[in-house]
Amino acid sequence: MSEKKLRSHEWYGRKGKDGFIYRSWMKNQGFPHHLFEGGKPVIGICNTWSEFTPCNAHFKDLAAALKRGIWEAGGFPLEFPVMSLGECSIKPTAMLFRNLASMDVEESIRANAMDGVVLMCGCDKTTPSLVMGAASVDLPTLVLSGGPMLVGRFKGKKIGTSDVWRFAEDFKTGKLSQEEFIEAEAAMSRSVGHCAPMGTASTMAAMVEALGLALPDNATIPAADSRRKVLAHMAGIRIVEMVKEDLKMSKILNRKAFENAIMVNAALGGSTNFILHLTAIAKRIGVDIDLTDFDKFSAMIPLIANVQPSGEHWVEDLFYAGGLPAVLKEIKDKIHVDNLTVTGKTLGENIEGAECYDRNLIGTLDKPIKPDSGIAVLKGNLCPDGAVIKPSAASPNLLKHTGRAVVFENIDEYKAKIDQPDLDIDENCVMVMKNVGPKGYPGMPEVGNMGLPSKLLEKGIKDMVRISDGRMSGTGYGTVILHVSPESAIGGPLALVKNGDIIELDVPNRSLNLLISDEEMEKRKKEFKPIELPYERGYVNLYLDRVNQAHEGVDFDFLQGSSGSEVKRDSH
């Protein structure tokens, strides 16, 4: 290929002063001159390594393997850091900063001399933030995930993130001591990698594989397995070829790719966070999807993978059973197998050799693990722009339920009251939490699967209907209605619910209603006073100004779409 075609030539291939400036300082790293003049594709490695993001803390090793592949294929790798979001580290919630990280990624890719980019993603928000940012530039782009942890072991039992919620309940009721709790912490996180169940991180790793942005097996090879490094090496070889083929993101991310991702998420019983992130990515690349697509395409696919939290096992086990390619093979008659992927081949060609080695782990369309999976989208006077529930993680007997509302005006009131013995609540009540939406918290935290009152846990109650405008961890479970839109902080109907109101949930008919008259609803609307959001300066001020609602992906209005990869002006 001619040198001129390379984008990096606009930096390193220049004559005179401009070329001097773009190259000279780079040479302080010991790069010989021929790297800059041979027309070698420059591959950016967008790395979310951070010791504050433990799920991505092994990314230096992984980047080294990736670089070996890039060198081998004749590319020139240059690694750069971007904002890294550790789900369990960041206050008040990593989601508050997803859009900020995506801006960092977008501008870093566009402003620098790269021809293609590998996105190194792991912990929950590190995947959507990188993919969103890269989509707004649209270079040849390949996603390399960090892989799941090895399954934890505690008192002879396999454990992972989904157990945190169970341990927390056992601790509350005195079944686990503080010492045992501390032992469990170390037992759960015993290897590098992200959460071991099909939580949001693995959901995202599977999403990019289903979209066609990652190599086969990206979703499931454990982080600690040497084959993860082989995958990184192969990703390095492949991204160099992708630059030569000009295989940009927009050639892969068509509408069918998004439909595939939704169907695959149903097959895996993946995280509800998937909805927000996929919607935001689609709006960046200019594909039109909305909540009804999640309901419609999810409904076509039962639960195929027997992985927590919807099933019993772990992402590590799923790898041994054949990995995501084997799951895709089971639903190949439903998904669009003719879609192009980063391999340069179609999704169908990628899975030709896939095989299932364990029917306990991977079901079939005729004999699925569970008949209902995916995401149900609810509508009604409580959620005019939609709300979501994950039926595979809910209690079947609660999917149709009418109960008395017990309202918490915000997270602080919930924490103060939930364990008080005189709280007027029983197992038939519907727990309602307000002001945990995109603006209300702010940042839409993962508190929607609010823990049950101690006095009901002690009675042996395991699940209740819970409603909020917040999110839930991908490892959470229960009859939990999330993402109520519009949110309560801006006057959505959720803000108008009062203690003692009756709420009717009907998942089979996709409805969620507050049983009060229209007149009463109007009266309450008039009385509504917005809550104070005391953020006068800085990023959070910008966030509150420009963030959109859950059904739109919680992105900033001004970030939707793409600005391309061209930069017209030089730095000197």
Ligand code: FES
């Ligand atoms: Fe990082 Fe779960 S905390 S993936």
Ligand code: MG
């Ligand atoms: Mg999570």
